Amino acid sequence: MSVPLKVIYNEESTKSIGNDLRKVAVQPIVNYSNISKSYGDLQVLRNIDLDIAPGEKVALIGPSGSGKTTLARLLMTLEEPTSGTIEVDGEMLWHQKTNGKLVKANEKHLHKVRGNIGMVFQHFNLFPHMTILRNVMEAPRNVLGLSKEEAMERAVTMLKQVGLANKIDAYPAQLSGGQKQRVAIARALVMRPKVMIFDEPTSALDPELVGEVLEVIKAIAAEGEMAMLLITHEMDFARDVADRILFFDQGRIIEQGSPKRIFNNPESERLQTFLSRFNRH
Amino acid sequence: MWNWDYTLLILPQILEALKITVSATFVAFAVALVVGLILTLARRSDFKPLSLFAQGFIEFVRSTPLLVQLYFIFYVLPEHGLSLSPFIAGVMGLGLHYSTYLSEVYRGGIESIPPGQWEAAKALNFTPLETWRKIILPQSIPPVIPVMGNYLITMFKETPVLSAITLVEIMQTAKMLGSHSFRYLEAFTIVGVLFLVLSYSSSLMVRRLEVRLNLR
Amino acid sequence: MWFDILPSFWEGAKITIQLTLFSAVIAFFLAFLAGFGRLSKIKAVRFLAATYVEIFRGTSLFVQLFWIYFALPLFGIMLPKMLAGVLALSLNAGAYGSEIVRSTIISVPKGQTEAAIALNMTPWQRTWLVILPQALVMMLPAFGNLIIEMLKGTALVSLVTLADLTFVATVLNSSIMRPTEIFSVLLVIYFVISLPFTRGIRWIEHRLSAGRY
Structure with a gap:
């Protein structure tokens, strides 16, 4: 690939990159370049540039409607950017080269690049007509083309990891919200993506069920190899898990930095106002 | 193959018969609206035999062909001293058949009223009749008007069946013109169009009405 | 007594049931074809499907049957009565059925498609593994009702002299003149034929409201 190596700036220490390395040259697993997105007159993303390093955990915080979710949905190919490019593992996501010209990607190209990405949704989106086991097995079996035995083995291992091995024959409607979300996490993980998106994974849950889901995500993050894009309103969770925090407002990245920097020394007024709402209680 | 001179010759006669079709549609619709409401109320009645009868009637009428029901009204009732003209028999049959469908429409409208409305009426000491007239029906009917409009259109399209009991509406007119000239193509195509x-x-008008009602 | 006329209906009942079942199979096929056609990405396909649906919903089965049986021969297409009946019934019901297919498919929540995309399923897999299985269950009661409408519609073929139940009844009536018994028995026979379908629909609806959805 003729993609130039990007330089990632880490102002302070991160978990994945050593303390003494301020500038590290690695090829980012995800690169957003001058991305904008509009719905008619409403512009939800304005010229976003963002690199995510392999294994890096990036948390997106900010008020609702600030464009965080849209940024994630563009990466999952659920929505198309109005302008700009996205690269995943050095390959264009929404564009492809045909006869030397850059054109809109077709379904085949999307299929190829999308395999690197997984997503966990706010509302779980489990398949209600399948058992838990089939929810997790279906894609390995049909998309990755694994044998039934292999797919099942992978699925069961994954379900054990999220603590639901005893629910494999249940249907989604028989589970609690927290259990549903854990199945959804297993379903996404079983595909072994290089980047995982968590789109407000606990926002639809009853407060007492939030903890179990956050624990599972923390455990996955601790394993390290997979990059994560976390959209969350749980500030303590973001501080614990993320290597870097981005503060979004009105379709722009207003401020970014390590959790310590963002939470202890917020620079912009908007971030200070935003954080003060969480500190009050 | 298609004869325009012949088409223009028969068109006025078919259009003339459209009056019968349209008036049969509206009279039958009125019958369906009234009987449909009665069936709905009967079905909700606390008097078990009445509600069972209404339920059985609805299921029976909905599961048997309109054509046979029309034959029944037109050929059986005279045996028992009730001779009806094709028009009256036709609108009765069509109206009764669709009253069972409209009773479902009323039911849907009524069931969408939140229980709090019934409780409020009780708290205000309304009589059952007042509750229905002033609280329940005025709220349950407007939302279902588009559905009723669609049934009016369905009934309009079904009127050709009345030609089977010799009512001279547009289909019967087309059949007579066709058998006269041995040319069915033009007459039946005009009716279809x-x-x-x-x-x-x-x-399309009903759809527009629906949008307007949704906006409110 | 009324039961002496019962055997006369047997041959007619066979025709009625045959008509209903043949037409139902073809209508089901047409319904999916046109239903998916209306959701197609290709404009010409959408237009074609919509034209078919609007024409056959905009006129009644009665007019369609008479047009196929009496007007088509002028184009040199002479269909046997049974075939004309099946064609009219299935084209008509197929148009209504396509609306059932279309509306249930679009009623499957968008999140389901999104989850399927996130798992990198192909468009084909999204439809077959995720959307259709959910939509099919929702379609069942509506298709059950459509079959009852088709059963009722078969009575119209008697008007083009196909010897179904209703035709048998009218012929019998003109020879023995006992309308009360004949038409009462006829109504009851139709009701009895429809019973498995109405009970089946109710059973499915009950399961759906109680089940895992």
């Missing part, structure tokens, strides 16, 4: 144009344009 008339129904298509009228029902399609009315359904």
Whole structure:
């Protein structure tokens, strides 16, 4: 690939990159370049540039409607950017080269690049007509083309990891919200993506069920190899898990930095106002 | 193959018969609206035999062909001293058949009223009749008007069946013209196009009404 | 007594049931074809499907049957009565059925498609593994009702002299003149034929409201 190596700036220490390395040259697993997105007159993303390093955990915080979710949905190919490019593992996501010209990607190209990405949704989106086991097995079996035995083995291992091995024959409607979300996490993980998106994974849950889901995500993050894009309103969770925090407002990245920097020394007024709402209680 | 001179010759006669079709539609619709409401109320009645009868009637009428019901009204009732003209028998049959469908429409409207409305009426000491007239029906009918409009269009399209009991509406007129000249193509095509144009344009109107009601 | 006329209906009942079942199979096929056609990405396909649906919903089965049986021969297409009946019934019901297919498919929540995309399923897999299985269950009661409408519609073929139940009844009536018994028995026979379908629909609806959805 003729993609130039990007330089990632880490102002302070991160978990994945050593303390003494301020500038590290690695090829980012995800690169957003001058991305904008509009719905008619409403512009939800304005010229976003963002690199995510392999294994890096990036948390997106900010008020609702600030464009965080849209940024994630563009990466999952659920929505198309109005302008700009996205690269995943050095390959264009929404564009492809045909006869030397850059054109809109077709379904085949999307299929190829999308395999690197997984997503966990706010509302779980489990398949209600399948058992838990089939929810997790279906894609390995049909998309990755694994044998039934292999797919099942992978699925069961994954379900054990999220603590639901005893629910494999249940249907989604028989589970609690927290259990549903854990199945959804297993379903996404079983595909072994290089980047995982968590789109407000606990926002639809009853407060007492939030903890179990956050624990599972923390455990996955601790394993390290997979990059994560976390959209969350749980500030303590973001501080614990993320290597870097981005503060979004009105379709722009207003401020970014390590959790310590963002939470202890917020620079912009908007971030200070935003954080003060969480500190009050 | 298609004869325009012949088409223009028969068109006025078919259009003339459209009056019968349209008036049969509206009279039958009125019958369906009234009987449908009665069936709905009977079905909700606390008096078990009445509600069972209404339920059985609805299921029986909905599961048997309109054509046979028309034969029943037109050929059986005279045996028992009730001779009806094709028009009266036709609108009765069509009206009764669709009253069972409209009773479902009323039911849907009524069941969408939140229980709090019934409780409020009780708290205000309304009589059952007042509750129905002033609280329940005024709220449950407007939302279902588009559905009723669609049934009006359906009934309009079904009127050709009345030709089977010799009512001279547009289909019967077309059949007579066809058997006269041995040319069915023009007559039946005119009937088809008339129904298509009228029902399609009315359904667009209903759709617009639906949008307006949703906006409110 | 009324039961002496019962055997006369047997041959007619066979025709009625045959008509209903043949037409139902073809209508089901047409319904999916046109239903998916209306959701197609290709404009010409959408237009074609919509034209078919609007024409056959904009006129009644009665007019369609008479047009196929009496007007088509002028184009040199002479269909046997049974075939004309099946064609009219299935084209008509197929148009209504396509609306059932279309509306249930679009009623499957968008999140389901999104989850399927996130698992990198192909468009084909999204439809077959995720959307259709959910939509099919929702379609069942509506298709059950459509079959009852088709059963009722078969009575119209008697008007083009196909010897179904209703035709048998009218012929019998003109020879023995006992309308009360004949038409009462006829109504009851139709009701009895429809019973498995109405009970089946109710059973499915009950399961759906109680089940895992």
